[in-house]
Amino acid sequence: MFALGALVVFSLVGVVLDRALEAELRQHQLEQIDTKFRDIEYVIKRLRQPAQWDRLHAKLDALTPADRSTQYWILSDDPQIRYGQALAEITGISQGAGGIGELRIGEHAEPITIRSEYLPADGDRAALRFVVGIDSASYMRTRRAFESVLLAISACGVVMAAALGYLIAHWGLVPLKRLSEEAHQLSPSALSQRLNVAPLPAELSDLGVSFNGALDRLEAAYQQLEGFNADVTHELRTPLSNLIGQTQVALSRERTVAQLEDVLHSNLEELERLRSIVNDMLFLARADQGERPVRLVPASLAAEVAKTVEFLDFVMDEAGVKVRVQGDVQAPIESSLFRRAVTNLLQNAIRHSRAQSEIVIDVTAGETMAQVAVSNPGPEIPTEHLGRLFDRFYRVDAARTNSWENHGLGLAIVKAVAAMHAGNVFAASHDGVTTVGFSVAMQRGAGRAA
Numbered sequence: 001m002f003a004l005g006a007l008v009v010f011s012l013v014g015v016v017l018d019r020a021l022e023a024e025l026r027q028h029q030l031e032q033i034d035t036k037f038r039d040i041e042y043v044i045k046r047l048r049q050p051a052q053w054d055r056l057h058a059k060l061d062a063l064t065p066a067d068r069s070t071q072y073w074i075l076s077d078d079p080q081i082r083y084g085q086a087l088a089e090i091t092g093i094s095q096g097a098g099g100i101g102e103l104r105i106g107e108h109a110e111p112i113t114i115r116s117e118y119l120p121a122d123g124d125r126a127a128l129r130f131v132v133g134i135d136s137a138s139y140m141r142t143r144r145a146f147e148s149v150l151l152a153i154s155a156c157g158v159v160m161a162a163a164l165g166y167l168i169a170h171w172g173l174v175p176l177k178r179l180s181e182e183a184h185q186l187s188p189s190a191l192s193q194r195l196n197v198a199p200l201p202a203e204l205s206d207l208g209v210s211f212n213g214a215l216d217r218l219e220a221a222y223q224q225l226e227g228f229n230a231d232v233t234h235e236l237r238t239p240l241s242n243l244i245g246q247t248q249v250a251l252s253r254e255r256t257v258a259q260l261e262d263v264l265h266s267n268l269e270e271l272e273r274l275r276s277i278v279n280d281m282l283f284l285a286r287a288d289q290g291e292r293p294v295r296l297v298p299a300s301l302a303a304e305v306a307k308t309v310e311f312l313d314f315v316m317d318e319a320g321v322k323v324r325v326q327g328d329v330q331a332p333i334e335s336s337l338f339r340r341a342v343t344n345l346l347q348n349a350i351r352h353s354r355a356q357s358e359i360v361i362d363v364t365a366g367e368t369m370a371q372v373a374v375s376n377p378g379p380e381i382p383t384e385h386l387g388r389l390f391d392r393f394y395r396v397d398a399a400r401t402n403s404w405e406n407h408g409l410g411l412a413i414v415k416a417v418a419a420m421h422a423g424n425v426f427a428a429s430h431d432g433v434t435t436v437g438f439s440v441a442m443q444r445g446a447g448r449a450a
């Protein structure tokens, strides 16, 4: 490519230079012929006595150089006036009206540039035609020499450009080659390995840094996935062990029908819990794959919240807490998803509320988002946990809370529902009040939040 580029540049420059030289040489030649012509024409016009013609002929002889690169002719019917070499041949060639022209004398000779003029008879002098010719051979030689030098320079230039181009490309690509070799070494077993961007030139270090950024994100995702797998295994192993244990004990000796029924009831409960974990995980997996709500319908969020509260009222009665809903906003939601999120928030609030306290649900409108915030008086969540509340299987105090009843998936589902409505989640805990909530877009078609 470098060679091709150089070839194009050299050719263009060469053509332009050659044309310029040609024009310059031509101009020079014309000026030269014009000067010579005018000098002699001046004399001819003033010649009166026939004897003076011999002197003019002698002068023209003297002016004609040995190599005949400049030649003079005087064509006339008067033999005394006539002058020049190969007169018969010249006379045979039509001279036209006069001015600048070209003449070829002999078979193989180079063309001669001529300037001719017809001078009509004047007094005693017969009509004549005066011709000055300049041989273009020397000009042609200059031009040919120039052209061959130009050609040689161009050829050298192209070869050098090709060689330099090859070397530059070779040197320039060394870091890229090293980068690709490093990239080949990357594998899941060496997750923390990164490309070494320090020795890279500026043009490549950006690429290296972005690539390392991508590796960081991949590593984080990979570790999250591994953690998730570990959590899933852990969460499912305990209920399965319980089920197997209970069944083995039941089978170890003779049981009454009532006893077996008891065991089956207990097993059914465990199996239902297992199913709920699996269902929740399936929901999260689908949300991860970008599943969107089937149908967003504009609704009063306060009304949806009220319906959810109604559904849970017996749980609240049992816990001895009350719920107050404040504010209202209209927003497009999928009702079942929205209620699922509010249910999860309410269940948490009820579980963590002090007895006889009041849970407040605020429905407020922001610039583009509608927010649902559930606040309950209760034990505060330490700040370091706030950021991780929405992670799957995350419980603030897994040992103390009834880890069998609760799996730590509730808030992860709230987050997924918020994302499906292009919204986000938030949590705060201070002054003895914990507020957890989520937002949904008020306009349909808003992009899905990260």
Ligand SMILES: Nc1ncnc2c1ncn2[C@@H]1O[C@H](COP(=O)(O)OP(=O)(O)OP(=O)(O)O)[C@@H](O)[C@H]1O
Pocket: 344, 348, 349, 352, 376, 378, 379, 380, 381, 389, 390, 394, 395, 396, 397, 401, 405, 406, 407, 408, 409, 410, 411, 412, 434, 436
């Ligand atoms: N209102 C709250 N007050 C205090 N802590 C809370 C509150 N809401 C959530 N938490 C803490 O956040 C953790 C995560 O909540 P999340 O709803 O995700 O899981 P969970 O309630 O433990 O289980 P699940 O909802 O799956 O039954 C809880 O274990 C609890 O420690």
Ligand SMILES: [Mg+2]
Pocket: 344, 347, 348, 406, 409, 410, 411
């Ligand atoms: Mg919960």
